[in-house]
Amino acid sequence: MIKNWRDIALNTHATVQEALAVLDAGSMQITLVVEDDDHLAGTVTDGDIRRALLHGKGLDTPIHEVMNANPITGLIEEDRNIWQRTMLRHSLRHLPLLDSRGCVKDLVRFQMPSEPRRDTPVVIMAGGLGARLRPLTKDIPKPLIKVGSKPVLQTIIENFSEQGFEELYLCINYKGEMIRKHFGDGSHFGVSIQYVEENERLGTAGALALLPKAPDRPFIVMNGDLLTKVDFVRLLEFHEQQGFAATMAMREYNYQVPYGVLKFSSGYRLESLVEKPIKRFYVNAGIYILNPDTLHHIAHKEYFEMPSLFQKLMEAGESVGSFPLRDYWIDIGRLEDLERASNEFLEMFG
Numbered sequence: 346m347i348k349n350w351r352d353i354a355l356n357t358h359a360t361v362q363e364a365l366a367v368l369d370a371g372s373m374q375i376t377l378v379v380e381d382d383d384h385l386a387g388t389v390t391d392g393d394i395r396r397a398l399l400h401g402k403g404l405d406t407p408i409h410e411v412m413n414a415n416p417i418t419g420l421i422e423e424d425r426n427i428w429q430r431t432m433l434r435h436s437l438r439h440l441p442l443l444d445s446r447g448c449v450k451d452l453v454r455f456q457m458p459s460e461p462r463r464d465t466p467v468v469i470m471a472g473g474l475g476a477r478l479r480p481l482t483k484d485i486p487k488p489l490i491k492v493g494s495k496p497v498l499q500t501i502i503e504n505f506s507e508q509g510f511e512e513l514y515l516c517i518n519y520k521g522e523m524i525r526k527h528f529g530d531g532s533h534f535g536v537s538i539q540y541v542e543e544n545e546r547l548g549t550a551g552a553l554a555l556l557p558k559a560p561d562r563p564f565i566v567m568n569g570d571l572l573t574k575v576d577f578v579r580l581l582e583f584h585e586q587q588g589f590a591a592t593m594a595m596r597e598y599n600y601q602v603p604y605g606v607l608k609f610s611s612g613y614r615l616e617s618l619v620e621k622p623i624k625r626f627y628v629n630a631g632i633y634i635l636n637p638d639t640l641h642h643i644a645h646k647e648y649f650e651m652p653s654l655f656q657k658l659m660e661a662g663e664s665v666g667s668f669p670l671r672d673y674w675i676d677i678g679r680l681e682d683l684e685r686a687s688n689e690f691l692e693m694f695g
Contacts, residue, residue, distance in 0.1 A: 350441075350452040354379050355408060357386050361397060362404035364389050364411075372494065372691055375439045375452075378412050383448040385441055387412035418443050421450040428453050460509030465581060466560045467510050468553065471498055471569035472518030472543050477679050486520040488569040489527060490683065493690035496527065497677055498569050499534070500694060506535040508577050510565070516552040518543040549631075551649035553640055560637045566651070568631035572686050574673040574693060575632065584634040589666035591639050591658055593651075594632035596670050600624045630670050639663075 353371040355364055355378050367376045368391060376389040389412045397411035417435050419428045421442045432440050432455040442451040475487030482490070488498035498515075505513065513536050517524050521542060531538030541555045549568065563584060565577060575594070584592040601623045608617045633651060642657045643649055658665050673693050677683040 350377060350449060353377060353452070354449070355389075356381070357407075357409050359408045360404065361394060361402065361406045361408060361411060364408050365394060365404070368394070373439065374691075377441060377449060377452065378408055379449055385416075385418065385443060385447055385449050387414040388416040388441065389413070416441065419453070420444075425453075429456060457507065460507065460578075462511055463509040463578075464512060465510060465562065466512045466514065466564040467505055468514045468516065468541075468556070468564060468566045469498070469501060469569045470549050470552065470566070471515050471524055472521065472546065472552065473570070474519050474546075475570075475678070478677075478683065481680075481683075482519075486517075486524055487678070489520075489523060490677070492572060492677060492683070492686050493694060497572060497686075498524065498528075500572060501567070501569065502528065502531070502534050502536060502538075504573075505577065510577065511536045513538045514541050514556060515539075515569075516541040516543060516555070518546055545646075546648065547646065548648045548653075549651040550643055550654040551647055553635075554643045554645045554647075556640075559640060563634055563636050566633040566635060568676070570676060570678050571631050572673070572675050572677060572690070572694070573630075573632070573670070575670055576672065580632070580668055581634055583668050584666070587666050588664060589634075590636045590663040591655060592634040592666045592668055593655060594630040594670050595627040595667045596630040596674055598626045598628045600626070627667070627669070630674060631676065632670075 353367055353373050353376050355367055355376055357378055357380055364376050368374065374391055378386045378389060380386055386409065389408060393411050393413060397406065402411060417431065417437060417440065419431055419440045419442045421444050428440050438455050440453050441449055442453060444450050471488040473487055475482030478487055478490065489496040492500065502513065513531060515524060515538055517540055525540055528534065528538055539557060541552055543552050543555065563581065565581065580594060601621055603621060605618050605620045606622050607615060609615050629652065639654065639658060642654060655665055675682055675686045677686050
């Protein structure tokens with residue numbers, strides 16, 4: 346449930362312009378239209394207003410002319426699972442809850458059906474300096490920078506929780522106490538959090554040598570500055586089915602050469618000219634699945650990056666794999682990417 350449904354409610358005398366203001370301020374993509382006694386008259390979404398404007402309605406149009414006067418609703422007495430089932434069946438993001446008189450009592454968000462709890466450990470690297478995001482990281486660590494309405498690390502943790510993962514380790518260094526204070530033991534977010542403190546920076550793999558106990562099953566490692574909709578269960582199952590010792594998630598990266606590219610033979614005889622070709626690469630996405638034995642390749646308290654671990658495993662003859670991500674993914678480590686993530690957050694995670 347949201348904190349107060351009245352924050353996104355309007356009286357029936359309101360205008361389209363007032364509804365737009367409430368939609369923008371509330372970031373809920375829905376506005377409730379209520380009468381003086383809280384009786385629900387209708388609902389208004391971004392889509393309702395867009396359709397009204399396309400049909401020539403102005404911003405001063407009374408809201409009752411564009412609202413949905415027969416919205417799907419739930420009963421406050423019903424079980425939470427019934428509310429979620431109703432939203433799933435009707436593809437709704439929110440459901441107004443009414444009493445027997447048709448008056449609004451609350452508003453609930455849609456949540457995917459609960460995943461089974463999983464005992465796979467998850468390690469999140471949250472100790473970086475965030476140098477490329479200065480001056481934003483002067484006073485707070487990069488994982489606590491807000492994208493949308495919450496810190497990026499909170500979105501990551503909530504995503505793991507929603508997929509059933511509850512045993513989390515946060516590797517912290519730069520301003521780590523601020524991260525510890527924000528997340529505590531993780532119970533507020535539906536997970537259990539233990540902290541791995543790096544007294545000196547150890548890199549994306551070196552910190553794994555500090556885990557309080559060695560995992561006894563494949564585990565997930567992820568950078569703490571990523572926003573993604575990746576299905577971690579699918580990634581984990583792929584790793585196990587392929588029999589890899591380590592799996593690196595990869596992301597397709599396209600780069601368009603801004604010039605015509607020439608190919609020529611000896612004597613400078615021109616063989617071909619391709620105008621502004623697109624080069625495609627696969628890049629490290631900062632998400633990994635590791636078997637417990639891979640930790641034997643990491644020296645204690647030595648700086649060690651994850652690509653070096655994968656290189657070491659390949660040199661040792663281990664079976665190392667990759668998994669192509671097609672889901673939403675963005676690294677907020679640069680200011681321009683942070684800005685893009687902020688603009689896309691509501692659509693992807695709202």
